[in-house]
Amino acid sequence: MIEDIASICGTRLGPGTLYGAIARLEQLGWIEPLPPEERRRPYRITAEGLRVLRAKLATLQRVAKAGVGRLQAL
């Protein structure tokens, strides 16, 4: 997951930061744990998590579009 985030965002999360985010997302009910695989535990996004993610991405898309538009006008 750390490598995946680094490849998308260019920022490498520390394990403490990653698990802080996992704990928050789980508390909010946006992800849920799956049965452990040996000592590792996979997580999956919940239906509520999907709804929130779609809404956040739509907002980000609007912000990015508006930002690019205004930058082009300069």
Add this chain to the structure above:
Amino acid sequence: MNPALAHLLTRLYPRAWRERYGTEFEALLQTGRGDLRTSANVVWSALGEHISPIRSSKMDQSAHSFGAIMKRPSAFLPPAMSLAALAIVLGYVAMYGAAREPDEGSAAHLWQLLMAGQMPVLAFFAIKWLPRAPRQTLCVLALQAGVALAAMAPVFFLNL
């Protein structure tokens, strides 16, 4: 990362957090880098988890139940002080009657001290517990207010 160092770093987190994430977190640390930056990140996050636990309400719901909160000194002291104040008033009325005295005696001073002294405790309780468990804290506050009103009632109704 060195397994011993991974274990030590995981131990920095609160027990409740370790019970939920400890095994997987330690496994992640063991497969990752063991550099100073990673260790500093874990130490910082563990410190943050002690100061402001992210998952405390879910991992340790029993600690935030009404009964568990009532066992906190800041929760049970105000009602205890109000009950003591009520006992003083009732005891005074039983012994000397409900006649209003021109000079306040030691019973009145004790009553005032008990009622005023619980205010800082009440404020501390509300500030500490309202953000953590709002519903249960409001129930405790209602109980505290009810007992305080009960202690004030005889003074008000008997014109003491």
